[in-house]
Amino acid sequence: MTPERALDRYLRHLTIERGLSPHSLAAYRRDLTRYLAWLETRDVTDVAALTANDVDGFLAEVASGEPRPAASSLARLQSSVRGLHRFALREGWAEVDPTTRLVAPKLPKRLPKALTIDQVDRLLDGAGPAPGAQHDASAVQLRDRALLELLYATGARVSEAVSLDVDDVIDTEIVRVRGKGSKERIVPLGSYAREALGAYLTRVRPALARRGRASARLFLGVRGAPLSRQSAWLVIQDAAERAGLDAHVSPHTLRHSFATHLLQGGADVRVVQELLGHASVATTQIYTHVSVDTLREVYASSHPRAR
The missing domain is CATH 1.10.443.10 (Intergrase catalytic core)
Known part of the structure; x- marks a missing residue:
């Protein structure tokens, strides 16, 4: 299964079966399109071939980029990538999930700001x-x-x-x-x-x-x-x-x-x-x-x- 077809089916799953809002879908599409563009530079043509080292390499490159992304952006990107690979595993397109060892970045706990x-x-x-x-x-x-x-x-x-x-x-x-x-x-x-x-x-x-x-x-x-x-x-x-x-x-x-x-x-x-x-x-x-x-x-x- 190519990454492009996997992404297309995953987004359809999010739309039809999980009923995500257009805003949430746009965020998933944006994150995963970035991921697929990185995979293309590595000549990856099958999601089954991806390893934990590939995922770690992508996230490390994003984290070290300029300007430095916020922890919340990294956490969302990581969640998007994890969701795609878990879906690929459930659908039988891959035998392993290369994101199992990912540790989400710690986000500062911010209390909601309410008006008086x-x-x-x-x-x-x-x-x-x-x-x-x-x-x-x-x-x-x-x-x-x-x-x-x-x-x-x-x-x-x-x-x-x-x-x-x-x-x-x-x-x-x-x-x-x-x-x-x-x-x-x-x-x-x-x-x-x-x-x-x-x-x-x-x-x-x-x-x-x-x-x-x-x-x-x-x-x-x-x-x-x-x-x-x-x-x-x-x-x-x-x-x-x-x-x-x-x-x-x-x-x-x-x-x-x-x-x-x-x-x-x-x-x-x-x-x-x-x-x-x-x-x-x-x-x-x-x-x-x-x-x-x-x-x-x-x-x-x-x-x-x-x-």
Whole structure:
């Protein structure tokens, strides 16, 4: 089996059987295309002929390149190569997996950066007027406020939010979100998000829909086409700039803030896991960290000899 055919079949497997998102598939394709280009310079024509020394040589060459790749990039590249070879072994194209001795680089443990509740309020106001005060708001402001309210109310990934159809908003009270692996989850909407979405659906979306081809997507651009991930990212960046937020704000920042604020408010970690669509509760537990300031505050108010 040639490396090129193996890659083609592996990507089809990731698409059809594992249901990976286009974004994840693009990352796999990019990493493995680089790997195959390296193999081509070594005249490798059969995945069965590859050894652990070949894999080590490729990764070492990448790691020593200029500019030096980040540990996270190396870890992702290593994971992509390992996935391809494990697939080749399962399919019977190779008798051994040359990646079994790989040791993943240690990545620094970074806690998710969440905004404070006040910062979230400022960010949402930067997108557009609050629900109930939107009489003079523009169509774009109504849409942008609805998008950000939904992201913060549901903790949805930006790719999940822009993939929502109108029918996924059920009675304006819950949203049906399709996550990784095409798994569906149901997430309730708070009153602010319901009001912002209601204003967008009744006052803005019909006009946007008439400008383009018929689309079932919930969020549309100014020309009527479905809103892209890049456009949603720009909406958040513009809102953060107008709000005067110094902290780095991305679509994932709202997801982190959603989870952190729920847990700080007393929500059970298992419930937050379900709302976020995490396959493992271990992923959700990274949000259960307590800040040093909170520790000091609790200690000072609770310990009899703290003062």
